[in-house]
Amino acid sequence: MGERNKIWTAALVVIGDEILSGRTHDKNIAQVASWLQVQGIRLGEVRVVPDDQDAIVEAVNALRQRNDYLFTTGGIGPTHDDITVDAVAAAMGVDVIVHPEARALLEAYYDTRGGLNDARLRMARTPEGAQLIPNRYSGAPGIRIGNVFLMAGVPNITAGMLDALTGTLEGGDPVLSETVGCWIAESEVAELLREVEHAHEGVQIGSYPFFREGRSGANFVIRSTDADQLASCVHTLCEGLGEMGREFTPGGI
Numbered sequence: 001m002g003e004r005n006k007i008w009t010a011a012l013v014v015i016g017d018e019i020l021s022g023r024t025h026d027k028n029i030a031q032v033a034s035w036l037q038v039q040g041i042r043l044g045e046v047r048v049v050p051d052d053q054d055a056i057v058e059a060v061n062a063l064r065q066r067n068d069y070l071f072t073t074g075g076i077g078p079t080h081d082d083i084t085v086d087a088v089a090a091a092m093g094v095d096v097i098v099h100p101e102a103r104a105l106l107e108a109y110y111d112t113r114g115g116l117n118d119a120r121l122r123m124a125r126t127p128e129g130a131q132l133i134p135n136r137y138s139g140a141p142g143i144r145i146g147n148v149f150l151m152a153g154v155p156n157i158t159a160g161m162l163d164a165l166t167g168t169l170e171g172g173d174p175v176l177s178e179t180v181g182c183w184i185a186e187s188e189v190a191e192l193l194r195e196v197e198h199a200h201e202g203v204q205i206g207s208y209p210f211f212r213e214g215r216s217g218a219n220f221v222i223r224s225t226d227a228d229q230l231a232s233c234v235h236t237l238c239e240g241l242g243e244m245g246r247e248f249t250p251g252g253i
Contacts, residue, residue, distance in 0.1 A: 007045040008171030010036050011063035014085055015221040016153055017051050027155040028073040034161045038172035038204045040225045041069065051075060056087035064091075064148055068171055074153030076143070078119040085143065089127035092145060099126040102141050110140025134164040142169055163206060166223065173225035178234045179229035181253030182246050183217040185209075192240045193220065200233040202226060210253075 012032050016218045026048070033043045044067055049055040064070040074170070075084035089096045102124035103116075110116045123140035126132075127139040133142030133149065135157060142161040143150040151158045151164070167175040182189070188211040196204045203224040208216055220237065224230040234250075 005173070008041045008069075008169075009067045009070040010041050010071060011044055011067040012046045012076075013056065013059045013063060013070065013072045014046065014048045014073055015051065015072055019074070020050055022180075027052055028109070028151075028153070028158050031155060032071055032073070032157060032162070034204060035166075037202055038223050038225065038237065039166070039169055039177075040167060041171060051081050051083060053083055053087045054183060055174070056084060057091040060088055060091040060148065064146075069147050069149065069169065071149045071151060073151050073158055076123070076140070076150055076152060078122050085125050085127060088145065088150060090147060092127060092148070094128045094145075096125050097128045098124050099130065099132065102126060103134055105132075105141060132173050133161045134202075136160050136164075175220055175223050175225055176178060176227055176230050177223045178230060178250075179219065179221050179240075179252035180234060180237055181219045181249040181251070182241055183215060183253070184241070184246050185216045186218050189218065189220075189244075192237070196233060196237045199236065200224070200229050203229050203233045203235070205233070211217065217253055220253075224234060 012029060014026055014028060019026050021252060029046055036043050047059045047063065047127045051060050066161040072084055075082050077175065092196050095105055098121065106120060106124050108190055110120055126143045128144040129145045133144055135141050137157045137160050142152065151161050165234065193205050193207060203222060206217045210222065222230060222233050222237065238248050
């Protein structure tokens with residue numbers, strides 16, 4: 001139990017020439033940082049590197065050794081300049097393989113989308129010994145090897161991968177969650193969700209829209225490591241939905 005008072009840390013390597021050129025504005029730093037905070041893990045440092053294997057290898061080796069966890073975003077995809085998998089494998093001294101489970105996921109995903117070609121098959125490549133992180137958006141999974149997590153550069157895909165990891169990292173405080181369901185379009189409630197989340201530090205609200213019986217609804221999953229903050233956030237959200245004239249369902253729909 002000697003690690004009870006240890007502060008667990010993570011680092012992030014953001015990969016991509018388009019970030020460094022300013023063509024793309026990074027959103028992943030903020031979302032990884034807030035997700036880690038909810039897990040009870042501190043984001044200690046961030047490095048932004050180009051699509052260059054030596055630069056990625058150097059950053060990965062430096063940061064994974066002085067942090068409990070390392071996340072990377074960007075550079076995993078179907079094109080020749082997506083080199084994160086190769087760079088991380090080189091950093092860790094392992095080969096790159098076509099992961100059979102990743103291949104099966106991609107085959108299923110592309111079955112009705114024109115089939116699996118060589119470019120798409122690149123997204124099944126992982127460092128040898130890696131595990132997969134589910135991706136409910138595009139079939140191409142994230143990758144975990146040791147204490148390193150390789151994630152997409154597209155923010156909503158990264159968000160889904162983080163969601164799949166919620167509560168699974170050792171060292172963080174237990175993540176508590178409550179669900180509130182409501183028959184409302186996600187766009188109508190986006191501003192309320194932002195305000196409520198902003199007012200409750202260390203609380204994260206995930207929104208999961210659905211379409212049933214000819215109408216739109218959403219389940220909102222509120223997560224925190226602090227029971228009081230969680231209860232306060234749930235109360236404020238329900239109050240806000242009530243003020244909008246909406247009925248809500250504790251526990252979800």
